[in-house]
Amino acid sequence: MSNDPPVVDDGGSLLKWAMPHVIYLDAISAVPPRPAAIAAMQSFLTEAWGNPMAPHLAGDRPKAAVERAREQVASLLGADPNEIIFTASGTEANNLAIKGIAAAAGRNRRRRLIISAVEHPSIMSSTRALEAQGYATTVLPVDSTGRVDPTRLHSALTADTALVSIQAASGEIGTLQAIAEIGAITRRAEVPFHVDAVAAAGRLPIDIGAMHIDALSCSSSQLGGPPGVGALVVRRGVRLEPLTHGGTQERGRRAGLENVPGIVGMGAAAELTRAELPSLRSRLDPLTARLRDGLKMKLDGWRVTGHPTERLPGHLSLVAEFVEGEALVMALSRDGLAAAAGVTCRERTAWRASPALLALGFEQSAAQGAVVFSLWSGNTADEIDRAIPLIAQNVMHLRELSPIYSARVPKV
């Protein structure tokens, strides 16, 4: 086997670039993997690669490693290890929560889903898929900062509500929701409460017990772990039907050979994240402020979106007038800066207005100009200082190309 030729080179048509030269301000689409998390995976790729379900010595170490990772992820979220279901992504965790809890509740004729207007596409489209099966969705509006009013949620609850699903934080506009307050309401009403914490887990402290959360989704790639792994926490006693049937992996709640190296990487990343969490905001928010203030000095015609204070650490979202967000992101990419134009999980080609920004009351044209700068623990003040003029120059250049801008703004 050791004579196998390497089959993937890194030249040819693949773009050559080294991350150190890139100003990476797109942590919300993937946090750079933590070297120790990647290192932890290695022996489960090369050595302890057995099937954890195998009742022999090749299964023992992989099985123990998965259980250790379960403890590490549970610790980050205030959960019990038995409450963790490993999935292949945050998106799969969201699908499993919405469809799995709805299917169990549907047997008792509870067929109403309540979500907010700023949920991730995986939540939005899971509820749409259920609507085709006879479920109904209530979409709660948000205010101009992107927040759900908990009293409004309270009024929306009905006797046939199967599930309330509200995100902890929006990766697109940064806004945090009042999760503990919403959790108290749903718990009193005895309605299952799912939280999409894909953007929040690893950036904010989460305790599913204190926050009255019944189910919570998170993603390895948002913790600095490898892609291809996520987790759904399901509190003991919450009824959920599996989406994937077959073997009895994950206590019968998600069949399929476990992604052992990925799960080990996610567990290690969760442990490292937990240690970093208390200092993360104080490290990142000064950099975000520096970026915001620097752009304010250089540029006019842009607005910060989302909530001014109740927001993700290191998250700056804005709309730049007379600029297409995607065009700006592509232009910045050519200058070595990575940023996002709203949600990454959308079509690469679609130059569409952000549904979340429309929900906040932005007009169509502004909602097309969304840009998100999301920082991670490796960003430096020097990077921010280099980013500011790059962003300002590119916005100005794109505006010069815009016929609408030229028509509206008199040349000096």
Add this chain to the structure above:
Amino acid sequence: MSNDPPVVDDGGSLLKWAMPHVIYLDAISAVPPRPAAIAAMQSFLTEAWGNPMAPHLAGDRPKAAVERAREQVASLLGADPNEIIFTASGTEANNLAIKGIAAAAGRNRRRRLIISAVEHPSIMSSTRALEAQGYATTVLPVDSTGRVDPTRLHSALTADTALVSIQAASGEIGTLQAIAEIGAITRRAEVPFHVDAVAAAGRLPIDIGAMHIDALSCSSSQLGGPPGVGALVVRRGVRLEPLTHGGTQERGRRAGLENVPGIVGMGAAAELTRAELPSLRSRLDPLTARLRDGLKMKLDGWRVTGHPTERLPGHLSLVAEFVEGEALVMALSRDGLAAAAGVTCRERTAWRASPALLALGFEQSAAQGAVVFSLWSGNTADEIDRAIPLIAQNVMHLRELSPIYSARVPKV
């Protein structure tokens, strides 16, 4: 980031063992990963870790790598790269095929599923989940060698048949099905034909065009790639609804951040497998024969299961009388030999009779004595010669402990 402490050690309570000292005859539960496939993954863990959906430079190389892997997997199966949907496992691929094709066909009131009696639990339980939604399943019987009679399938086809799903080969009894013949029948009847090729892909030549296959499942771990990845091939024109909703990854057929390193590993493994395939049977079958004949010399009271010639390369399945298969596998494990007691995806604790062996006509007690020795390209004649006395000794020891055996067999 480089100062992160390593969080996973490999000592402590985890069993220490090194694969070189183990006689690994359980390739059907996981093929030992190919070093070159694992090597190919590395730069997508440490360097090119961006989100392939990101419209900036960090997304470009991961996106190109996923497309390259799509070509590599497609080449192995005679498919077009656009026909490959990457999943998290062979089990997920089977679920997506059964439920996704059934959901699309169900809209046209086609609600009958036809499978065989020896399908994997992921097929069996996916059809059971659909039965709860108003679908009906026809389970085709098999003969004593485990084969489906294609004429019997032909008679079973109805106007409301949504899907026929027959495995290419059984991982449990090794028997191959007459896939091309069945495919010709389903194609004439214009009924979608899915093939669970998780055990077959990488061990047998497959051409979805020549075999008239509409959808086919396979797993990275069966090709010597990493776990956590699988693929479903869906021929152009076959209607399939996604199970996971959200982003537009995999052309809208499977949402969620792609497992880029895993996909790269699977692609590399597929390419290496394709090169190895022509010589695999001639390399493995003499070793399987050596094992079978060696056991025949040393031991009585056991029967080979499955088809005598139409079987997976390197696959020897048997029942040992008066022995529980799982007890034998655990005893062999203590002696450093890895084997399987039927399907690995079943409960670790359940000492149950194999449904596949019952379908072949074995009585309950014999079906509990199933053992599977499945070889991979790294096995040697020396390993087989060491395995034979280990297996014989352990069978004899377990029989001595069996009160039924003692009562039946007079001591000499």
